[in-house]
Amino acid sequence: MLEAARDVIRAKGYTATTVDDICSAAGVTKGGFFHHFASKEQLGVAAIAAFDTMAGALFGSAPYQMLPDPRDRVLGYVDLRASMIQGDVALFSCLMGTTVQEIYATHPELRAACEEGMSGHVAMLARDIEAAKQLYAPDAHWSAENVGYFMQAALQGAFIFVKVKQSTELGRECLGHLRRYLETILGQPSSDQTKERTQ
Amino acid sequence: MLEAARDVIRAKGYTATTVDDICSAAGVTKGGFFHHFASKEQLGVAAIAAFDTMAGALFGSAPYQMLPDPRDRVLGYVDLRASMIQGDVALFSCLMGTTVQEIYATHPELRAACEEGMSGHVAMLARDIEAAKQLYAPDAHWSAENVGYFMQAALQGAFIFVKVKQSTELGRECLGHLRRYLETILGQPSSDQTKERTQ
DNA sequence: ATTTACATACCAACCAGTCGGTATTTTAGA
DNA sequence: TCTAAAATACCGACTGGTTGGTATGTAAAT
Secondary structure (H helix, E strand, O other): OHHHHHHHHHHHOOOOOOHHHHHHHHOOOHHHHHHHOOOHHHHHHHHHHHHHHHHHHHHHOOHHHHOOOHHHHHHHHHHHHHHHOOOOHHHOOOHHHHHHHHHOOOOHHHHHHHHHHHHHHHHHHHHHHHHHHHHHOOOOOOOHHHHHHHHHHHHHHHHHHHHHHOOHHHHHHHHHHHHHHHHHHOOOOOOOHHHHHOO | OHHHHHHHHHHHOOOOOOHHHHHHHHOOOHHHHHHHOOOHHHHHHHHHHHHHHHHHHHHHOOHHHHOOOHHHHHHHHHHHHHHHOOOOHHHHOOHHHHHHHHHOOOOHHHHHHHHHHHHHHHHHHHHHHHHHHHHHOOOOOOOHHHHHHHHHHHHHHHHHHHHHHOOHHHHHHHHHHHHHHHHHHOOOOOOOHHHHHOO
16 A cells, blocks of 8 residues: 555656546545544655665665775765666656655655655765765765765755756766766775766 | 646646636636536646746746846856755746646646746756856867756755755755755856855 | 636536445453 | 354445546637
8 A cells, every 4th residue: 555655656657646546546435544544644654754764775785885994885875776777657756856846845644754764864975975975075065965865966956957858868977077077076996997987 | 826726736737737627716616617628638738837927937037137247147046946945835837847747648648848947947047058168168078058958856855855844955965965066067156156055 | 809818606526535244363261 | 062242354336526538609810
């Protein structure tokens, strides 16, 4: 049911998604729906929380987490996200980024759920960024948390352009620029895989 | 009427915006509305076209366009956008970026209108980027158009985080990172205004 | 006289949420 | 262990309000 909501909302947007849409996608009836959720908004909050948990598990157990160098982990995150940009955009885009655009001013609880999920994700990234900064750019005058937000902003923006231009390649290329920026501020990488990444 | 649509849609999203919302915001009745527009979707297309025209005029006549160095014009664009990130997010965010998130899969005409507007905007940017590349990074293996898309992606993502975190400062800081990236790939700037921009 | 620019009243479809009821599972007592 | 009761899970018809869009009318402009 939360999975059905996740997929339908990413495809149609939160407001355009009806409770009946979710019910038929999940194979339940309206009575069953409102037995579990007090309102459509509460389902949204639950779906966002579930999405956040899933994302945390996905990236927390990703292979790049095993890399010893924190800079490699930061770049590994970007590479993994780039590799996920393929196929249907509704299946790899971010439920929170999609939802918050519509409801930030009208549904405070949903907005708060998005904020918690996204801030937590950035905090996870910021740990590796901070460690990499200590190693490679200790004197830089940017904050790790801020770089984390910029990474997510570039990612969310990439999703938007995948939707506008209907091109996953464009999304991957945006992440290529993000990667090059991170390489720059975290010092030059040891290998020369940089050139390959940037076409 | 198009202005009313522009502001209401940026605040509530396209789907949640009702025709009555726009009518009361514009001081017209429903009859008047449907005299000028065949449907809600057609109004959306017209509002996006008007928004695009306005944006083209705004940036086309901005002071930074007079700068002789194309690199300064690219950075001037980013600075202008950063300076616009203040106050109510509904008044400086992008109608197309907001709308396309919701309707990319359900309203093909609206999506096409967003694509045309955003691609055109990127093309405008790409001219200056290309000129700056010729001057400062002729051998770089990125395309000016691609950098333009990345700039817009970072900008759109910054808008999302202003909405999520309700902080215009965060948005400006994201553009600070974008600026630093552009400085890097277009060569170091002659003046030392870089440090000021990055806090 | 005809078109344009609006207004008013209205409609059919749709929406989130309700309500009474039923099947299933869990709990509790003998 | 068997059973009564209570809680839970789920169903599907219904509702009151809303929505995009229409039909009809009117005043001004061309």
